[in-house]
Amino acid sequence: MGIIERIKEIEAEMARTQKNKATEYHLGQLKAKIAKLRTQLLEPPKGASGGGEGFEVTKYGHGRVALIGFPSVGKSTLLTMLTGTHSEAASYEFTTLTCIPGVIHYNDTKIQLLDLPGIIEGASEGKGRGRQVIAVAKSSDLVLMVLDASKSEGHRQILTKELEAVGLRLNKTPPQIYFKKKKTGGISFNTTAPLTHIDEKLCYQILHEYKIHNAEVLFRENATVDDFIDVIEGNRKYIKCVYVYNKIDVVGIDDVDRLSRQPNSIVISCNLKASFLNLDRLLARMWDEMGLVRVYSKPQGQQPDFDEPFVLSSDRGGCTVEDFCNHVHRTLVKDMKYALVWGTSTRHNPQNCGLSQHLEDEDVVQIVKKKERDEGGRGRFKSHSNAPARIADREKKAPLKQ
């Protein structure tokens, strides 16, 4: 029997089993069995040489966003509108057969947007190009799940399930469970929060299923069986997702209203003839979700270049003064005496900061090197870019001197 058939069989058994205190342990064990099989499914087949048939698209820019959705929901139309890169759009399904990259220029940053073939139910098990598409989603910083506002609302759940089946976790944070395998000593189980979904015995059973007999387990929150399995598997990818309901030009106002109230959702229309709506709001939302931090470098005695931010991200490398230094030059950390920081991350401006200072979007940083004196009070920044205008509000509250 193949892996997929075995998963199906266990899923059927779970569906047949009534949920109650008596079956809880058995159900937990079945969940672990499925998780193990799904992981097996992700492993390349024995003897295969490095896959080769995935979409090879080089990462570019400060972040990567993937367009995931059923066929013909308007992914390619959206890519063309947001990036100017043409991606064939048509009224028939599976128009797009490969991964088409485009670039969004927003807030002086570059964001790679990827158009992808449509996926369908069963994608995680290899239907269509599902596995390749999902692999691209996993490599992204943000997923835009594009949905057709005029189609079944169940599509959202179906796609979410497909992505979850391969270890993606949308809009979730990693469970607060400490887990470490040991060589000896048995299982030490501790908890700092009351547990209502799982108990020690169930944990042991799940670990037993994984043939783990020595480990340290500490629950720091009221986690579920699924959370615990995620931590044991260890290969989960936590990604933000915005649900984008497209084609709102063809549905009634009540539907638009209802869809826009769904969690993590935005409603848009890409229809040039009817109207295109909310694309600016979509971009703003995308930008917020990516959590990019623009930092302007102020060389000593000079104005910062407000057109050329250094772009940091807590997901990619971090946002501290140290991370900033490493972006500028690899020897800078070693040469730094302290940093002068202006912006929302400081209590007063400028503030003398060390390497561990967390920077926020649009902070200005001057690195004062050892054997160098900072220049003392100077006028405000002069620049022709609009970045100073963006921080003008802040200046009103805390003057940006030096």
Ligand SMILES: Nc1nc2c(ncn2[C@@H]2O[C@H](COP(=O)(O)OP(=O)(O)OP(=O)(O)O)[C@@H](O)[C@H]2O)c(=O)[nH]1
């Ligand atoms: N009414 C309306 N039609 C739209 C909208 N956006 C896209 N379309 C149409 O929907 C059809 C499918 O658009 P595509 O961009 O090819 O969709 P896709 O998701 O890339 O499709 P596949 O590549 O086949 O998966 C085309 O006929 C588009 O013109 C919209 O906002 N409103």
Ligand SMILES: [K+]
């Ligand atoms: K299409």
Ligand SMILES: [Mg+2]
């Ligand atoms: Mg397409």
